[in-house]
Amino acid sequence: MRKVFSSQRLENVEAVADLLRKEGIAVRISNGRSYRSSRRATFSYDSRRTPDEVPSVWIVHSEDQPRGRQLLRDLGLLESTRDPGASYLPSGRHGDAAAGKTGFFSAKRIRLGLLALTVIGIGLVGFIMRKHGTADVAPKPAAPAATPAPPTLIPEAVTELQVYRADVPTALARLLVSEALDKRRPAVACLEVDNKEPSSALMQALTVPKGTTLHPASACPAKGAFAIAVHDYMTDGSGSGQVQLDLDVEDSQLVDVERNGAEWRVLRRH
Structure with a gap:
């Protein structure tokens, strides 16, 4: 096994x-x-x-x-074991900085979680104290028993999810590349995914506009081609994350994405 x-x-x-x-x-x-x-x-x-x-x-x-x-x-659930070696294209201006953007997954969620636990704890203690106070006011034939102290609420400790680099999922690469080709409509385009050749499954699944010829990066003509690179998908395994998209030399984007079943959607572009 x-x-x-x-x-x-x-x-x-x-x-x-x-x-x-x-x-x-x-x-x-x-x-x-x-x-x-x-x-x-x-x-x-x-x-x-x-x-x-x-x-x-x-x-x-x-x-x-x-x-x-x-x-x-x-599906983006398996950590990449590839060696980030040489690329056919120049790296984007964001580069390795994408690996350090863990604030997207951690600080805000931790603060909101601890705040919610604190509000719930205060409300529960107040409810228990009001309930016992009402019961003590009613007349009793015998001396009232000692009111038990309210339970101590211990918030659950929440730590950051581990963010790791994974291979760009085929369905995600297809979405980003198809959108770029449809918007730019170059005569010749060259593609690489994770600094290597795109898979045959991806090349067959891509929607290429009429009048555009798409090549793997290794077979790219020397001049006049529009270069596309998708790489550095960072995720915590929850189905959402960030991926680097480089469009030729003038446009490098860090894209926030989310998976719903087998479909992907773009949340924001930086």
Whole structure:
């Protein structure tokens, strides 16, 4: 067996396992549910959890591993193992800075989560105190019993989700490249994805406008071609993230994207 996916959140692991089973791939889940566990009781983002305790998905049969890994890679759920070597095109002006933009996934969510927990805790304590105060006012035949202290609310500690670089999903690359070709409509265009040749599946799926010829970057004519590069997809495995889009030499964009099922949409361009 081989492990292909792991997550601190058990729901994510079960969703990936169901996806692979629907494709006819036999899988097993380690550190999953037990007779004592429940969906929420077992969830924690505690960074002290050892890798052996994190819920994981394993592919049972070795012949299914390439197909399963490719499926997860196309959905942006499998970390890239490629070496970021030489590119056929010059890198965008954002470059490696995209790897450091973790604020998109962390600070605001943590502040909002802690604020919500604080408001809920204050409201619950006030409700319990009012309830006990009303009961004490009513006449009682005997001396009133001591009012128990309200329970102490301990907010759940929330840590940042780990952001990692993954191969650009085929469906996402198709969306961005098709939009660029339709808008610019160059006579000749050259494409690379993740600093390498685009896959044959992507080249066949692209919608190329009439009058435009599209080449892989390695077969690009020496002059007059419109260069397109898609690379550095950063995600936390939740289905959203950021990707770098370079259009020739004058336009380099950092694009916020989100996946809904198998479809992708652009949220914002920087």
